[in-house]
Amino acid sequence: MKTFHFKVNGEEVSVTCPPTKTLLDVLRDQLDLTGSKECCGKGECGSCTILLGGDSVCSCLVLAGQTENVSITTVEGIGLTTKMDVVQQAFSDEGATQCGYCTPGFIVTARSFLNSIDYIPTDDEVKTALGGNLCRCTGYTKIIKAVQTAAQIQQAEKAPS
Amino acid sequence: MSKEVKDVQKLENQQQLKWVGKSVKRIDGPAKVTGEQKYKTDFNYPNMVWGKVLRARYPFAKIKGIDTSKAEAHPDAVCVLTHKDIPGFNGFGIVTPDQPVLCEDVVRCTGDAVALVAAESLEAAEEAINLIEVDYEPLEPVTDAEAAMIQGAPQLHPDGNIHSHVTIVNGDIDKGFEEADFIFENTFYSPRQMHAFIETEGGWGKLEEDGSLTIQCPAQYGHRDKLQIARALALNPERIHVYSSPNGGGFGGKDEITVQIYLALLAQNTDGRPVKIHLSREESVIAGIKRHPFKVTVKTGAKKDGTLIANKVRAVADTGAYASLGGAVTALAIEHASGPYKIPNVDMEGFCVYTNNGIAGAFRGFGVNQVCVGIETHIDMLAEKTGLDPIEIRKKNAYLQGDRSSLGHVVSSSVGTIETLMEAEECDLWVNRELYKSQVSEPWKKRGVAAATSFHGVGMGIGTPDYGAATIELLKDGRFKVGVAIEEIGTGNGTVYAQVAAECLRCEVDNIAVIQGDTKETLDSGTISASRSTYTGGRAIATAAPNMITLLTEAAAEILNVSKSEIELADNKLIVAGDESQSVNYKQIYEKLYEQHRSMRVEGHFYLPREKKELKNSGGAPHHLYGYMTHVVMVEVDTLTGETDVLHVVAIPDVGKVLNPQGLEGQSEGGAVMGIGYTLYEDILIEEGYHKTKNFTDYIIPTIRETPIIETIPVESNEKSGPFGAKGIAEVVMIPIIPAIMAAIHDATGARINHLPATPERIYKAIQETKKQTLVSR
Amino acid sequence: MRVSEIDLVSPSSVDKCLYMLRDHDKTFRLLAGGTDAIVQMKDGKRIPDIWINIKNLTELRYIREEKEGIHIGPLTTHTDIVKSELLQKKADVLVGASMEVGAIQLQNMGTVGGNIGTASPAGDTIPALFVLDAQIELSSFNEKRTIPINEFFTGPGKTVQKQNEMITNIIIQPQSENEIGIFEKLGPRKAQSISIVNVAITLRMGSNPRECLEGKIAFGSVGPTIIRSKKCEKMLALGPLDDTAIQDIAGAAWKEVMPISDVRASAKYRRSMASALLERGLYRLMNRWDAR
Ligand SMILES: Cc1cc2nc3c(=O)[nH]c(=O)nc-3n(C[C@H](O)[C@H](O)[C@H](O)COP(=O)(O)OP(=O)(O)OC[C@H]3O[C@@H](n4cnc5c(N)ncnc54)[C@H](O)[C@@H]3O)c2cc1C
Ligand code: FES
Ligand code: FES
Numbered sequence A: 001m002k003t004f005h006f007k008v009n010g011e012e013v014s015v016t017c018p019p020t021k022t023l024l025d026v027l028r029d030q031l032d033l034t035g036s037k038e039c040c041g042k043g044e045c046g047s048c049t050i051l052l053g054g055d056s057v058c059s060c061l062v063l064a065g066q067t068e069n070v071s072i073t074t075v076e077g078i079g080l081t082t083k084m085d086v087v088q089q090a091f092s093d094e095g096a097t098q099c100g101y102c103t104p105g106f107i108v109t110a111r112s113f114l115n116s117i118d119y120i121p122t123d124d125e126v127k128t129a130l131g132g133n134l135c136r137c138t139g140y141t142k143i144i145k146a147v148q149t150a151a152q153i154q155q156a157e158k159a160p161s
Numbered sequence B: 001m002s003k004e005v006k007d008v009q010k011l012e013n014q015q016q017l018k019w020v021g022k023s024v025k026r027i028d029g030p031a032k033v034t035g036e037q038k039y040k041t042d043f044n045y046p047n048m049v050w051g052k053v054l055r056a057r058y059p060f061a062k063i064k065g066i067d068t069s070k071a072e073a074h075p076d077a078v079c080v081l082t083h084k085d086i087p088g089f090n091g092f093g094i095v096t097p098d099q100p101v102l103c104e105d106v107v108r109c110t111g112d113a114v115a116l117v118a119a120e121s122l123e124a125a126e127e128a129i130n131l132i133e134v135d136y137e138p139l140e141p142v143t144d145a146e147a148a149m150i151q152g153a154p155q156l157h158p159d160g161n162i163h164s165h166v167t168i169v170n171g172d173i174d175k176g177f178e179e180a181d182f183i184f185e186n187t188f189y190s191p192r193q194m195h196a197f198i199e200t201e202g203g204w205g206k207l208e209e210d211g212s213l214t215i216q217c218p219a220q221y222g223h224r225d226k227l228q229i230a231r232a233l234a235l236n237p238e239r240i241h242v243y244s245s246p247n248g249g250g251f252g253g254k255d256e257i258t259v260q261i262y263l264a265l266l267a268q269n270t271d272g273r274p275v276k277i278h279l280s281r282e283e284s285v286i287a288g289i290k291r292h293p294f295k296v297t298v299k300t301g302a303k304k305d306g307t308l309i310a311n312k313v314r315a316v317a318d319t320g321a322y323a324s325l326g327g328a329v330t331a332l333a334i335e336h337a338s339g340p341y342k343i344p345n346v347d348m349e350g351f352c353v354y355t356n357n358g359i360a361g362a363f364r365g366f367g368v369n370q371v372c373v374g375i376e377t378h379i380d381m382l383a384e385k386t387g388l389d390p391i392e393i394r395k396k397n398a399y400l401q402g403d404r405s406s407l408g409h410v411v412s413s414s415v416g417t418i419e420t421l422m423e424a425e426e427c428d429l430w431v432n433r434e435l436y437k438s439q440v441s442e443p444w445k446k447r448g449v450a451a452a453t454s455f456h457g458v459g460m461g462i463g464t465p466d467y468g469a470a471t472i473e474l475l476k477d478g479r480f481k482v483g484v485a486i487e488e489i490g491t492g493n494g495t496v497y498a499q500v501a502a503e504c505l506r507c508e509v510d511n512i513a514v515i516q517g518d519t520k521e522t523l524d525s526g527t528i529s530a531s532r533s534t535y536t537g538g539r540a541i542a543t544a545a546p547n548m549i550t551l552l553t554e555a556a557a558e559i560l561n562v563s564k565s566e567i568e569l570a571d572n573k574l575i576v577a578g579d580e581s582q583s584v585n586y587k588q589i590y591e592k593l594y595e596q597h598r599s600m601r602v603e604g605h606f607y608l609p610r611e612k613k614e615l616k617n618s619g620g621a622p623h624h625l626y627g628y629m630t631h632v633v634m635v636e637v638d639t640l641t642g643e644t645d646v647l648h649v650v651a652i653p654d655v656g657k658v659l660n661p662q663g664l665e666g667q668s669e670g671g672a673v674m675g676i677g678y679t680l681y682e683d684i685l686i687e688e689g690y691h692k693t694k695n696f697t698d699y700i701i702p703t704i705r706e707t708p709i710i711e712t713i714p715v716e717s718n719e720k721s722g723p724f725g726a727k728g729i730a731e732v733v734m735i736p737i738i739p740a741i742m743a744a745i746h747d748a749t750g751a752r753i754n755h756l757p758a759t760p761e762r763i764y765k766a767i768q769e770t771k772k773q774t775l776v777s778r
Numbered sequence C: 001m002r003v004s005e006i007d008l009v010s011p012s013s014v015d016k017c018l019y020m021l022r023d024h025d026k027t028f029r030l031l032a033g034g035t036d037a038i039v040q041m042k043d044g045k046r047i048p049d050i051w052i053n054i055k056n057l058t059e060l061r062y063i064r065e066e067k068e069g070i071h072i073g074p075l076t077t078h079t080d081i082v083k084s085e086l087l088q089k090k091a092d093v094l095v096g097a098s099m100e101v102g103a104i105q106l107q108n109m110g111t112v113g114g115n116i117g118t119a120s121p122a123g124d125t126i127p128a129l130f131v132l133d134a135q136i137e138l139s140s141f142n143e144k145r146t147i148p149i150n151e152f153f154t155g156p157g158k159t160v161q162k163q164n165e166m167i168t169n170i171i172i173q174p175q176s177e178n179e180i181g182i183f184e185k186l187g188p189r190k191a192q193s194i195s196i197v198n199v200a201i202t203l204r205m206g207s208n209p210r211e212c213l214e215g216k217i218a219f220g221s222v223g224p225t226i227i228r229s230k231k232c233e234k235m236l237a238l239g240p241l242d243d244t245a246i247q248d249i250a251g252a253a254w255k256e257v258m259p260i261s262d263v264r265a266s267a268k269y270r271r272s273m274a275s276a277l278l279e280r281g282l283y284r285l286m287n288r289w290d291a292r
Helices: A023-030 A086-094 A103-115 A123-129 A141-158 B003-013 B029-034 B069-073 B122-131 B145-149 B173-179 B222-233 B260-267 B281-287 B326-336 B368-386 B390-397 B417-426 B433-438 B493-505 B533-560 B586-595 B661-681 B737-749 B760-777 C014-021 C037-042 C078-083 C085-090 C092-099 C104-109 C112-118 C125-131 C230-236 C243-256 C267-291
Strands: A002-008 A011-017 A049-052 A055-058 A071-073 B049-055 B061-067 B077-081 B113-119 B133-138 B162-170 B182-189 B202-207 B213-216 B240-243 B275-278 B294-302 B308-320 B345-354 B445-457 B467-474 B480-484 B512-516 B567-570 B573-576 B579-585 B601-607 B626-638 B644-654 B709-712 C007-009 C028-031 C050-053 C063-066 C069-072 C135-139 C144-148 C153-155 C166-172 C179-186 C197-205 C212-220
Touching: A011 A023, A049 A103, A055 A103, A055 C104, A086 A103, A086 A141, A086 B029, A103 A123, A103 A141, A103 B029, A103 C104, A123 A141, A141 B661, B049 B122, B049 B260, B049 B281, B061 B113, B069 B077, B069 B122, B077 B122, B077 B260, B113 B122, B113 B260, B145 B308, B145 B345, B162 B326, B173 B294, B173 B308, B173 B345, B182 B368, B202 B260, B213 B222, B213 B260, B222 B240, B222 B260, B260 B275, B294 B368, B308 B326, B308 B368, B326 B345, B326 B368, B326 B445, B368 B390, B368 B445, B368 B737, B390 B417, B390 B445, B417 B445, B417 B626, B417 B644, B433 B445, B433 B626, B445 B737, B467 B493, B467 B533, B467 B586, B480 B493, B480 B533, B493 B512, B493 B533, B533 B567, B533 B573, B533 B579, B533 B586, B533 B601, B579 B586, B626 B737, B626 B760, B644 B661, B644 B737, B661 B709, B661 B737, B737 B760, B760 C267, C014 C028, C014 C050, C014 C166, C028 C037, C063 C085, C069 C085, C078 C092, C078 C104, C078 C112, C085 C092, C092 C125, C092 C179, C092 C197, C112 C125, C112 C166, C125 C179, C125 C197, C125 C212, C179 C267, C197 C267, C212 C230, C212 C243, C230 C243, C243 C267
Parallel strands: A002 A071, B049 B275, B213 B240, B308 B345, B480 B512, B644 B709, C007 C050, C028 C050
Antiparallel strands: A002 A011, A049 A055, A049 A071, B049 B113, B061 B133, B077 B113, B162 B345, B182 B294, B202 B213, B202 B275, B294 B308, B445 B626, B467 B480, B467 B601, B567 B573, B573 B579, B626 B644, C063 C069, C069 C166, C135 C144, C135 C166, C179 C197, C197 C212
8 A cells, every 4th residue: 555646636635555556446436536437447448538647548557656746637627517618518418428438538538639629620530539439329420529519619719709 | 098198199299399309408418428427336335345256167067066165264255155145046037047146056158157255355356256166077068059959969958959949931932932033042140249338237235224135236127127136035026126227338238137136145245235246348248148149041032023022031049058038039030030021921930049158138139130131131132133223122022001011910000111211212322322432532442332221129029018107296396206217228218208298297308307227216117128218118108197287287276276177287387277377386286285295196107009919939029019210321341451431321210200309310320330330340259168359459349430420311100109109219220231231342342241240351351252253254 | 466466666767767677586567658568467467566667757758860860768659759740750650650559548648668568569660660770779777788670579579678678769760851651550440459460661762753762661460570571672662663563562462471360360361461551551652652
C-alpha cells in the first residue's frame, strides 16, 4: 500500500492502495466515480476513457503508482445533469446513447477531440477521433451527428456576437 | 369488446397525438451522458465480499472428486461452495433446466461452473479458486453438431444429443421441384456471434436482515430469474427481490440466468455481507451464451417467370452443452426459413444439437439471421439466371395480409413487405446504383449494390404464454408512476412507455415516472426479447390507462359535485364538460383520494393475440404477428486484399406505426451495424471445445470507423392489435442486411461467400476462385 | 507474486533509472505507456517484482533533427509522432505507421520505445523504422551502444537489449526532398486492430516520370521479425514504375516472406497479402508522385 496524491475533476485527492491497482479501479471503488466503466480491461473498448493532463487515455491501463501529481478529468468532471457540457447535451438530444454503458467513454473522448479543433468536423474526422470507443447499441450514426452538433454549438458560443 | 378497449381505440384514432409519434428525448439521456446513471455493477457497499466462479478445465470430463480444503484454508476466503451446498434443484434453463448450477459428476463445456468462492478481495477470490482441486477424467469432446447426431457419438445428456427436432411441411415438395424450371441448392454456415454487450455479466447478492434475498443483476426477465433462483435455493420466490434494470446492453445475452443463482448461493453464506460478481471479458467469452452457429442446406425451385415453387431446408443448430432457448431458436428459424413468401411447397426441418462447444442461447434475431441467407441468396441467383429484377421477384412472391404464407396459414395481421420493397425500388441508392457503383474510391476496388427482405415474428408464438401487465399510480405531486417489469436494456422502451402513458392520460411526459425491472414493485410482464417490449408494455399501459381515468373521473365528480358522466379529460386536468372553469388537477385528486384512504393504483393486463392452431411439430409456429423489413446496401471490396466496406445502407422497416422516430432510427442503425458485424467480422472460434477467441482483442465488432451512412425509411402498415398501431422491430433490423451484404459482395466481385463471417481472407479466396473459373470457362 | 504486491518506482532521471537497473536481486521491468506491459501483467505474463515507471522522464520525449539524423526519444508517443511537422516532412512513413496504431487513446499512451521494446512481429512502427535505417541507442549505467535496427530483434518478443539496459534514443535517416514513403496495414478492421500483414515502403525518385532510383521495403507480421524485401527492392529501380512493373514487383514479394498460420489468418493468405499490400502501396505512392 502506498499513498498517491493527484487531482480529479479539479479537486486534490489522496488515495491509499497498492501501486498496481488500476486508476479505473481507484476511481470506481475508492472515489465513487463510477461513470468510467470497465468492459474489457485491455485498452480495446474505451469505456474507461479519462483525460490525463488533457489527453484521452484508457484508465484501465494506467496504474495508481503512475498518478502522482497528475491531473485527471472523468465524465463527471465534464458535466453533471445540473449543468451539462454541450457534448453531453448533444448526445442526449440526438439520441446518441442507448444502453449508455459506453457513453461516458465517448463523452470524454469527444470532449478531448472538440478541445483540439475549432471547426465542424467531417464524418471521417469524427470517425478517426472516436475509433477507440466501442458501442454495441447505437450503430454510431447518432454519435457522429452529436459530435458535429456539439462542435456547431461550441463554434456559435465562441463566435463574437 | 370491453369499454376500456373501446376507450383506448378511440384515443388511438384521434388524429392529434401529442407524444406518440414524436421524437421525445430519452428520459434517461441526461443521467447516461453524465455518468450519473448507476448500473447494477456500479454499486458499492462497505462490507462487501467478492465472488468468483471456478469454470471447468476441460470441455468434456467426468468429475471424480472435488477437494476444497486448501481453498477454505485461504486466509481471505469467506466461503467455498460446490454442488453439495445447493439447497434445491441443481439446474437452470429457461425451458429445459439441463444446465447444472454447479457441476457434480460431469462437465460439458469450459463455461461450466464447478465451485464458487467468496473472499475479501477479488485477488484473494482468484487465489482461492485456483486452490480448489478437481479430479477430472477427460472425455473425447463432441465438437461438431452433425457428428453429434450420428449414432455412437458420445452422449452429452441422457436423452441423447438431439435436443429438439422440428418440421414444417406444406404442399408437395417433390411435385414442386418437378414443376421447377430452375433449382438452386447451397449450404450456408453461420458464425458463433457474441452479444458483446459493453457491460459484462455481474451484480450483487445480499441476504437481508429479515432473511429475504436481494439480487441486483442486469437481466432481461427479472420475474423469471426469481423463479429460477427459487428453484435452485428451494426458497419461496416471494422472499427474493430482483432488480434487473438498467442493463448495459442485452441483445438476448442476459435472457438466461447469468450469475444470479451464484450471487444468491454466495449471499446465503456470507453472514449478510453483500457479494459482488462481475465477469471479466475473458470469462464472459467462455461462460456467456452465444448465437447458435447453423449449418443450413437450402434447395429452392422456381419457374422461369420468377415464381418460387418449392423450398427445402435442413438446418442443424449447435446449441453447445445446454439447451437454454435452443429449441425455440431452432423452431423460429424453421418458421422463417422460407422468407415472407407464399411458396406453395415447402419441406423444412431443424435440429437443435448438443456439443461441447460452449453454450448458445437467445440472441437478437433468434435463428432467423442464420436461415434468411438461403432463400434470399437463391432469389438473387434466380434473378441472375432469368434476368428478372431481384426486387420484382420478391414482390411477386411476397404474401399480403390475408394470403396464405409458405407455412400454409392465412396471415391475418398487417404485412408490409410489398411496401418496403416499393420504397427500396424508389430509393436513390437503388435507382442510381449504376452511377454509385462506378464511383469507386480507387481503381482496384469494386462496388456492389443489392437488396434483401425478411421478417421476424413478434412475441412468443403458440405454446408460450405471452402477456403484458402495467401499473399506473397517482403520486402526491400529481404525477404518475408507471410500472412495467420489462427491463431497459438500451432500447429506450421506458421512454416509449412514458409517451404512451402521457398520451393516454393527457399529461406531460415529464409527469410520468417509469419504473422497470423491479420484481417488488412491478407485475410480471414477460421478457425483454422477441421484439415484444414496446408492443406488449405499450399495450398494457394503454389498457391500464382507462382504469386510471375512471378513478380520476370518479374523484373529480365528487370534488366538483357533478355526475361522473359530466366529467371530461382535458390536458393535465379534468373538467366539467363544456365548462373549462370548473376543473380539478391531478394533485387535487390525489389529496382527495388520500383523505379517503382510497387506492391510487390501477393495473392493466394484456394478452398477446395468437393463432388458434399450431402447425404440427413446428415448435410454436405460426406467430400471429410479424415485422417485415427490406435493406438496400452498397459495399466496396478491395480486390487486392478482400477487405470490404459497407458504405451505405437504406433500412426500410414495416413498423406498424412509428412511436418515436428517434428511437426507431436508433434501433435501425444499431441493428444494421450489428448485422454488418455478423456478416463481415464476428465469430467466436472454438477448437476441440476450447475458445480460440479470448476477448475483445480477437473478437472484432465494428468500430465507428466501420459504420456506413444509414438511412431509415419506415413504412407504416398500422397493426390493429398494437399500441397506436405499432409492432416490434428490434430484431428484424439486423436481419435482411445479412443476405443483402452477401449479395452486394457478389454484385461487386462475382464471388459468393456462403461461410460467414465474410472475412477479407474468405472474400479474397472466393475472388481468386472466380478468377480461376473464368479462366477455365474461357 | 501477487499483482497487489508488485512495487512501482518512478525514478526522476535517466541516470537514476539506469542505476536501479543494475540491481540483479530483483526483477525489474520498464513501464512507459503501459499499453503492452499492463496488458501482459493482467494476463499474468512477465510479472516483475518492481515496475520502473519511466513515463515521466520527459528528457526522453523529444523529436529533433541533428547532423547524423533525426533523434526520437523512446518516450515519444504515437500522437507526438503524428503531430510532428518535422516527421510529416521527413519521415512520412513513420507518421503513417503511428497513425495506424490502435486508436487515439492508444496513440496518446503508447510510445515508440515501448513499441520497439515489445518486439512484436506485428508492431506497426518497426517496419517504418527499418526503412528509415533506424539506429537504436541502448544505455546501461556504465555504457552506451548503438545497434542498427536490423540487428536489434532476435525473435518474437526478443531483442539484444540486456536486463540492465534501456533504449535511450532512436536515430533515423530523414527522407530527402524526392523521397516518398507509405505504410500499408491489413488488419481485421480499421481501428483497434493487430496487423495481419503490414509493409513500410520508401522510394527515392528520379527526374523522369515514375523513375525510381532506389527503394526500401520492410514487411511485418510475415516472419519471426521484420523482413526486408531485398529482391523487390532491387526490382524497383529496373524501370519506370508503371502498373505492370508494380504488379511484377509485388508478385515477387510472396517469395521473400515466411509467415505462420494463427487465429487471425492463414500463412497462405498472409503470403498473398504481402504481395497485395506492396502492390497497393506502390499504386498509392505513384498516384501521389504523379500528382506532385
Ligand atoms: C488496444 C490496443 C491496441 C493496440 N494496437 C496496436 C497497433 O495497432 N499497432 C501496434 O504496433 N501496437 C499496438 N498496440 C501495442 C502497444 O500500444 C504499442 O506497442 C505501444 O507502442 C507500446 O508502447 P508503451 O509505451 O505503451 O509500452 P509499454 O507497455 O510501457 O512497454 C512495452 C515494453 O517495452 C519495454 N520498454 C518500454 N520503454 C522502454 C525503453 N525506453 N527501453 C527499453 N524497453 C522499454 C517495456 O518494459 C515493455 O516490455 C496496441 C495495444 C493495445 C492495448
Ligand atoms: S475497459 Fe479500458 S479500454 Fe476497455
Ligand atoms: S449505448 Fe449501449 S454500448 Fe453504446
